[in-house]
Amino acid sequence: MDLSLSTRKVGDRTVLEVGGEIDVYTAPALRERLIEVVEGGARAVTVDLGRVEFLDSTGLGVLVGGLKRMRLSGGDFSLVCDQERILKIFRITGLDQIFTVFPSVEAATAGSAG
Amino acid sequence: MATVRLSFTPAPAHVRTARLVGVAVARRAGVPEADLDEVRLAIGEACSRAVALHRRYALTDLVEVELYDEAQFTVRVTDRAPADVGGTAMPLAALIDQSDGGDVVDEEDVAVEMGLALLAGVVKDLSVRPAPAGVGTEVQMSWPTVPQR
Numbered sequence: 001m002d003l004s005l006s007t008r009k010v011g012d013r014t015v016l017e018v019g020g021e022i023d024v025y026t027a028p029a030l031r032e033r034l035i036e037v038v039e040g041g042a043r044a045v046t047v048d049l050g051r052v053e054f055l056d057s058t059g060l061g062v063l064v065g066g067l068k069r070m071r072l073s074g075g076d077f078s079l080v081c082d083q084e085r086i087l088k089i090f091r092i093t094g095l096d097q098i099f100t101v102f103p104s105v106e107a108a109t110a111g112s113a114g
Numbered sequence: 115m116a117t118v119r120l121s122f123t124p125a126p127a128h129v130r131t132a133r134l135v136g137v138a139v140a141r142r143a144g145v146p147e148a149d150l151d152e153v154r155l156a157i158g159e160a161c162s163r164a165v166a167l168h169r170r171y172a173l174t175d176l177v178e179v180e181l182y183d184e185a186q187f188t189v190r191v192t193d194r195a196p197a198d199v200g201g202t203a204m205p206l207a208a209l210i211d212q213s214d215g216g217d218v219v220d221e222e223d224v225a226v227e228m229g230l231a232l233l234a235g236v237v238k239d240l241s242v243r244p245a246p247a248g249v250g251t252e253v254q255m256s257w258p259t260v261p262q263r
Contacts, residue, residue, distance in 0.1 A: 024162040025126040031221070056158050057232055061225030068220065085151050092235035093228045 002026065004051070005033050010109050014042040015080075019051035022059030030059065034066040044076040046108045055086055060095060067099065078108050116180035116190075117143075124168035124177055129161045132179050136189060143183035144259035152236040153187075153257060159229045160191040160253045166226070167195035167251075186239075187257045194250040 003026035004019040014037050022030060037045055047063065049055070063079070070077035078100040081087055090096040102108040118139050122128035136157035137150055145153060157179070164177040175194040182188040233240060239256040246252065 021130070023126075023158060024129050024165060054154065054158075056155065056162060057225045057227075057229035058162060060228045061221035061223075064224045065221040089155070089232065093231045095228070 003029055005029065007033070007037060010046075010105060013044040013046055013076075013109055015046045015048055015105055015108075017048045017051070019053075021054040022052060022062070023054060023056045024058040027058040027062045031062045031065060034062065035069070038066070038069045038073060038075070042070075042075065043073075045070055046078045046080055046102075046105060048105055049079060049081040049086055050083070052081075052083070052086060055089055057093075060089070060093060063099070064095070078102060078111075080105050080108050117183040118181040120179040120181070121176040122179075124165045124173065124175070126162075126165060128177075129158055129165060132161045132177075133158045136179070136181060139181040139183060140187050140257065143187040144261065145187050145257050146260055149257055153189075156233060156237050156255050157189055157191070159233050160189070160255065163226075163229055163253070164191055164193035164195075166222075167193050171195045183259075185259075187259050189255045191253045192245050192250055194245070194248065196249060197244065197251060 002020050003022060004017075006017045008015050008017070016033060016037060018030065020026070034045075034047075045066065047066065067077045080102050081090075082103040087096070087101070090099065090101065100111075102111055118135065120132060120135055122132065133154050137154050140150060140153045141147075161177060161179065168175060168177065173194055178190075178192040180190040180192075182190075233253070233255075237255045241254045243252055243254075244250070
């Protein structure tokens with residue numbers, strides 16, 4: 001399955017819903033969309049990985065890039081994921097200590113100041 | 115003699131093909147279903163690494179993938195790039211906290227580090243060594259299989 005990307009607003013928060021496979025082939029599209037969102041002035045961004053079927057190191061790199069861009073602009077960046085096979089990838093790489101990961105968009109909205 | 119041998123031009127789109135073929139052969143070889151996600155991830159990481167190295171050095175050589183259905187399921191991914199230095203060796207926190215703009219180069223550094231961490235984390239039987247012939251590196255990974263009825 002290819003990558004699917006869609007954005008929606010939940011309050012002041014921009015939620016980027018990602019579906020399909022994030023790999024070395026599709027990660028550039030995710031990077032471009034994240035840059036658009038950040039440069040569009042978003043102050044709080046949540047990337048919803050709920051429908052992601054595959055995530056590799058290239059995708060992790062793009063997510064770290066999104067986090068860094070939001071930090072530089074003083075904004076809030078979080079992830080939504082409740083899939084064990086994806087969460088495991090964050091644990092193996094230690095990125096579970098870097099990202100704020102919520103089990104649902106509702107929890108992200110309630111759990112962040114953004 | 116490999117059960118299945120695959121060679122592809124170093125393009126990101128072909129990494130997915132390698133993953134699909136690899137998982138199909140692993141399943142047929144008798145790798146338990148519970149391990150197939152790790153096989154998929156590891157083959158993807160090894161092939162992504164090879165593609166990235168070929169692109170870095172502007173090499174058009176094919177990336178080679180050999181899949182062995184023997185006493186265990188073994189995958190060998192061989193690139194033809196000069197020996198990799200093995201990433202930036204920079205601590206994770208330092209990679210994240212660099213405040214130089216979050217550009218693409220940073221993301222590539224993170225991806226290299228994460229790729230190595232994922233390979234080491236999901237593959238118990240992993241070896242990385244110089245390719246047996248010519249320039250390059252061979253990444254070999256094995257998983258146990260259960261006998262098929």
